[in-house]
Amino acid sequence: MNSKHFFSVAISVLLIVLIVVILIGNKKEIDRKARLSLEVNTVIPVNVTQPQWTEINPSITATGKIVADNSLVITSKTQGTVLAKYRKTGDRVTKGTPVAKVEDQLILEGLRVAESGYAKAKKDAERYESLQKAGAVTKSETEAMQLALKNAEQQVFDLKDRLQNTVLSAPVSGVLENVMVEEGSLVAPGMAVAEIIDPTRLKMEISVTEKEVIRLRRGQTVRITSDVFENKTFEGQIQVVGVQGNDAMSYKVEIAISASDDLKPGMFAVAHIESGAANNEKKLVIDRRCIVGGLKNPKVYTVSGDKASLRSIVVGLVTDSQVEVINGLTENETVVLDGQINLTEGAKISVIKNEFVK
Numbered sequence: 001m002n003s004k005h006f007f008s009v010a011i012s013v014l015l016i017v018l019i020v021v022i023l024i025g026n027k028k029e030i031d032r033k034a035r036l037s038l039e040v041n042t043v044i045p046v047n048v049t050q051p052q053w054t055e056i057n058p059s060i061t062a063t064g065k066i067v068a069d070n071s072l073v074i075t076s077k078t079q080g081t082v083l084a085k086y087r088k089t090g091d092r093v094t095k096g097t098p099v100a101k102v103e104d105q106l107i108l109e110g111l112r113v114a115e116s117g118y119a120k121a122k123k124d125a126e127r128y129e130s131l132q133k134a135g136a137v138t139k140s141e142t143e144a145m146q147l148a149l150k151n152a153e154q155q156v157f158d159l160k161d162r163l164q165n166t167v168l169s170a171p172v173s174g175v176l177e178n179v180m181v182e183e184g185s186l187v188a189p190g191m192a193v194a195e196i197i198d199p200t201r202l203k204m205e206i207s208v209t210e211k212e213v214i215r216l217r218r219g220q221t222v223r224i225t226s227d228v229f230e231n232k233t234f235e236g237q238i239q240v241v242g243v244q245g246n247d248a249m250s251y252k253v254e255i256a257i258s259a260s261d262d263l264k265p266g267m268f269a270v271a272h273i274e275s276g277a278a279n280n281e282k283k284l285v286i287d288r289r290c291i292v293g294g295l296k297n298p299k300v301y302t303v304s305g306d307k308a309s310l311r312s313i314v315v316g317l318v319t320d321s322q323v324e325v326i327n328g329l330t331e332n333e334t335v336v337l338d339g340q341i342n343l344t345e346g347a348k349i350s351v352i353k354n355e356f357v358k
Contacts, residue, residue: 064206
């Protein structure tokens with residue numbers, strides 16, 4: 001009985017030892033594969049290219065919005081209820097066209113009283129002037145009557161101005177983009193009543209970089225395209241070049257667009273500006289995709305053997321696809337074109353494709 005018990009225990013121990021040995025062997029294999037995977041993953045695949053001497057197109061391309069050059073908001077200068085609405089959204093109007101009428105009954109009544117007061121003050125002033133000549137009143141009493149006359153005259157003038165303001169008129173010719181009041185609406189001084197735009201005078205607003213703005217000037221010709229009108233171009237001229245950049249170091253540029261029946265305010269378009277004369281001078285350029293960190297602090301990854309090294313460069317002219325290198329690279333060096341997002345200084349790389357074209 002004891003020998004059978006001992007045999008069972010021995011078998012159990014051998015099984016446990018066997019399981020432990022198998023588990024240890026599996027763990028070693030897992031660790032080996034993990035190390036191998038880590039070693040493989042530290043080699044980062046990239047595409048590369050090389051700087052080359054070529055002519056760089058100095059044109060600037062920027063997307064912007066078409067807006068009306070003359071856009072105004074009609075505001076109320078008086079308070080009251082709108083009695084009549086003469087025009088609606090979409091109507092074309094000329095300068096001075098009435099858009100709406102605000103109640104004026106109280107102003108008319110006040111004007112009648114003021115005009116009566118003015119007539120009386122005028123007679124009193126004339127009478128006192130005659131009495132002063134006769135020595136019946138003093139000069140100061142006559143001056144008091146003349147002051148009362150001026151105050152009465154000013155009151156009449158103010159009420160007539162308020163009466164004129166009860167007619168809300170278009171300040172310029174154009175199209176009513178949005179009429180914001182209806183009959184019965186209550187308006188107050190400074191309240192927006194309608195928006196008016198002149199669709200015949202358009203401009204385009206774009207933003208350019210600090211390197212681009214120094215190459216622009218007023219009067220430069222601009223070619224404008226839009227996805228809405230395929231194979232069709234429009235012309236414009238730069239009328240405003242911003243003198244102060246925003247926090248993103250971009251500058252505002254306004255382009256006056258030649259008369260067009262196609263373009264409408266609110267459309268997006270692309271401005272093409274030839275910012276310099278071609279002189280056939282070749283420059284050392286790289287693909288813009290090589291740049292790391294943006295054009296404000298440009299860097300590139302250079303390739304040395306199987307490692308990548310981050311380097312600062314100085315750039316000049318910039319186009320949509322190319323960047324001129326002024327300092328920091330030579331034509332014989334290789335730079336990373338794609339795959340920089342996974343790179344760090346000194347990282348091992350594997351070149352998948354060299355896109356340099358001689």
